[in-house]
Amino acid sequence: MxxxxxxxxxxxxxxxxxxxxxxxxxxxxxxxxxxxxxxxxxxxxxxxxxxxxxxxxxxxxxxxxxxxxxxxxxxxxxxxxxxxxxxxxxxxxxxxxxxxxxxxxxxxxxxxxxxxxxxxxxxxxxxxxxxxxxxxxxxxxxxxxxxxxxxxxxxxxxxxxxxxxxxxxxxxxxxxxxxxxxxxxxxxxxxxxxxxxxxxxxxxxxxxxxxxxxxxANSADFARVRTPHTDPALREKLTSALTEAGGHVLPEQDGALRVTGLPLPRISDLAHECDVRLWELSPHQASLEEAYMRMTQGAVDYRSTVDQKAGLQQPLPPGVQPPMPVPGQGQPGWYAPPPPQQGYAPPQPFQTPPAASYGAYGAPGAPGAAPAPGGANPYAAPAQAPAAQTPAAPSATPAPAPAPAPDAAPTKSEDAR
CATH class of the missing domain: 3.40.50.300 (P-loop containing nucleotide triphosphate hydrolases)
Structure with a gap:
């Protein structure tokens, strides 16, 4: 074990x-x-x-x-x-x-x-x-x-x-x-x-x-009920009877009814009392995948986002994150565990004694290395250097080169030639 x-x-x-x-x-x-x-x-x-x-x-x-x-x-x-x-x-x-x-x-x-x-x-x-x-x-x-x-x-x-x-x-x-x-x-x-x-x-x-x-525990079982399509009045009659008996009825796209809160024998008895003929009365249980998705939907760290189409969507301002809808949030059985990092103080980084010196590759006592000032962590990333002044933009039209003086004295190389 x-x-x-x-x-x-x-x-x-x-x-x-x-x-x-x-x-x-x-x-x-x-x-x-x-x-x-x-x-x-x-x-x-x-x-x-x-x-x-x-x-x-x-x-x-x-x-x-x-x-x-x-x-x-x-x-x-x-x-x-x-x-x-x-x-x-x-x-x-x-x-x-x-x-x-x-x-x-x-x-x-x-x-x-x-x-x-x-x-x-x-x-x-x-x-x-x-x-x-x-x-x-x-x-x-x-x-x-x-x-x-x-x-x-x-x-x-x-x-x-x-x-x-x-x-x-x-x-x-x-x-x-x-x-x-x-x-x-x-x-x-x-x-x-x-x-x-x-x-x-x-x-x-x-x-x-x-x-x-x-x-x-992580799915809602329901019964699927279907009545003849030729007489919609029977469907409405059965819906009323199931609702009065404490059931919850939702219509589906194919014309069937999704009934929760009532067992199958009770649904059959109510249909018989209403003189409604049933074409289908079947139980439905969620699959393991459906139950798993319902359980873990609040604990998923990696979710896909909608791609921004060029020219169709404007990007969000810097620092603004779009809301991430969570399917099923607020429904019974929904659970999102808090991140375990909350309330946990990470350990402080290792502090090196001021006397230690580190060279170019971080080896103690390397020649030409100065001790870390104030006992700072030598493994920490160096502070970012201040940005240099941005040079002025060059003129659109370059300045013409200065013409040589007409009476310029010849150089030594010219005399040699």
Whole structure:
């Protein structure tokens, strides 16, 4: 099991992860979702001990990754499929990893068969496609037969057959009681693969629940009702009956009715009481993508703006930013977490003692270097020099060159000639 408690990571005055706490339990595929820049990759790097958290802890089976005995046999990870020496054969790459962890060589051929690369095992990885590189990265993660697996965008570059294979692989690994933690931006694939979701935005936890509960909590389910088009009076009659019963009815463009607040059996009974014939009565549930967009719309840092067409729009004055409308703001369920930087005072820059001197390349004691005045930070950008006086514009008509004097005395060179 993976457990994070109060996990925080800062890079200078930038807070990538802020007070993040969650658990990834075995026996299920846990999806890790969030917009670009939300801190997913940073979190996974801290889980694997590649980055040290500023505050908080993250453990695997109760131990930090760096204290796990023979961690490669307990944890497998795919963070960057391109992190392979291009000159090595696929089999040699896996064989090196196996020898470093004490894994028998026969396991290399086993995982090559699992990921379908047995026919290209003797080819150099620099000639691999993106999908083949993903398969090789998955093979490296499975090499030690670990109980905990982390995958960052595992289906990137795979064809439909490969995506289906990864989906079935994740489910089979979880069915064996392993802990599977998957980060992905493909909502349709997460809806088919994940059992549980952890959603973050701007480094903060937004949701930690099952896929079914997440969709129900962040979407408005409704019933779609259609009556015969030949008699509009029946449609109006049914609308009145549904409204009086406490339902909320909205017309759709194709003539159907969108009904919320009433279960389907109640809608059917009301239609029967009104003697209205129904052509359609179907439930509608939002997709994972719709629920995800509704949850994270206030935590997106990168939004597209409308391009200014030349000659059609006047640019805004300097310093004036156009308002950025947020779809769904003010509706039930809308949530925008505050930026984690608020209330956080960044550390002061390092102050160098006045006695230290720095040369042209910043090396202490370089010859010809003067000490920093007043103990100022030598790594700080130099103050901008005052702008020089702008010279007067030259005249449009150049002044004629002065004519030589008629009785000019000859020069020495002329006498010599």
């Amino acid at each position: 993976i457990e994070a408690v109060g996990l925080t990571k800062r890079y200078g005055d930038k807070t990538a992860v802020h007070n993040l706490s969650f658990q990834v339990r075995p026996g299920a595929v846990t999806g890790f979702l969030g917009p670009n820049g939300s801190g997913k990759s940073t979190t996974m790097r801290m889980i694997l001990g590649l980055d040290n958290p500023t505050a908080g802890t993250v453990t695997i089976g109760g131990y930090p990754y760096r204290k796990l005995p023979n961690a490669a046999r307990q944890v497998g990870a795919l963070l960057d499929a391109k992190a392979v020496h291009g000159g090595r054969h696929a089999r040699n790459h896996l064989l090196c990893l196996a020898q470093l962890s004490g894994i028998p060589a026969r396991r290399v051929d086993e995982v090559l068969g699992v990921v379908g690369l047995q026919d290209v095992a003797r080819k150099r990885s620099k000639g691999f496609s993106l999908g083949m590189g993903q398969r090789l990265g998955i093979a490296a993660a499975l090499l030690g037969d670990p109980q905990v697996l982390l995958f960052d965008e595992p289906v990137n570059g795979l064809d439909p057959e490969g995506i289906l294979w990864v989906r079935n692989l994740m489910k089979s690994l979880a069915a064996e009681g392993r802990t599977v933690f998957v980060s992905s931006h493909l909502m349709s694939e997460m809806a088919l693969t994940a059992d549980h979701l952890i959603v973050i935005g701007r480094g903060q936890l937004l949701s930690d629940m099952s896929v079914t509960d997440f969709i129900s």
